[in-house]
Amino acid sequence: VCLPRGFQRLRNLPGPIIGSILADGILALVIGSVDYNFPDTSNRMEQRAFLILLSTLLTVLSPFFGVLTIWAQRPIVENHNRYALYDPFTDATAAIICDLPNGICIAVLFKSPCISILEMYYGIINSYFKRTSRLRVMTHGYAGHRNRPTHHGMSSEPQRTDRISYIKTYKIT
Known part of the structure; x- marks a missing residue:
């Protein structure tokens, strides 16, 4: 009714x-x-x-x-x-x-x-991926590549400077 x-x-x-x-x-x-x-x-x-x-x-x-x-x-x-x-x-x-x-x-x-x-949606998603990428580098780093020989028989672990520049690339400003 x-x-x-x-x-x-x-x-x-x-x-x-x-x-x-x-x-x-x-x-x-x-x-x-x-x-x-x-x-x-x-x-x-x-x-x-x-x-x-x-x-x-x-x-x-x-x-x-x-x-x-x-x-x-x-x-x-x-x-x-x-x-x-x-x-x-x-x-x-x-x-x-x-x-x-x-x-x-x-x-x-x-x-x-x-x-x-x-553009909040873009900003939220962008900051999420920046944080997760930074977290992934800081926690896991290149652990999957450690002591894995390449076809030359050398370790494929990158130099420390590569890791630092990778972290700086994804640093939240």
């Missing part, structure tokens, strides 16, 4: 939903453009951490505006409860279910511009 009416309400009054989606999209572009095209160094880590925190907070706190929808329906829900048609909990659950597509759309439209503008 409540779900069809909730979807009908969304269909008949799309203004607030479209407005919130557009507002969050514009907000994502503004927040993402603040930190645009900075060098990919560890000095930028605080700005990225703040952006991740801000985008997570805005994504998590945006469903609280659904409380306003439930509050606007309060007189109708009270009448239905008084006439024993259904419990107010079912109407609140239906409002949450009907708001899920809006919440998912806002989350995708908010996070995508932030991540793509800031």
Whole structure:
């Protein structure tokens, strides 16, 4: 009973939903453009951490505006409860279910511009591979090549300078 009416309400009054989606999209572009095209160094880590925190907070706190929808329906829900048609909990659950597509759309439209503008995905993946490559060199080194003779009968272990330059190549800046 409540779900069809909730979807009908969304269909008949799309203004607030479209407005919130557009507002969050514009907000994502503004927040993402603040930190645009900075060098990919560890000095930028605080700005990225703040952006991740801000985008997570805005994504998590945006469903609280659904409380306003439930509050606007309060007189109708009270009448239905008084006439024993259904419990107010079912109407609140239906409002949450009907708001899920809006919440998912806002989350995708908010996070995508932030991540793509800031090239965070590239930076995160790049720093991950830099760290794992450095860790691999520091822990395992060239242990697989030790004491393995080549076709000349000599050891194929590289010189110490090669190892150091390899580590410097993958050092996180």
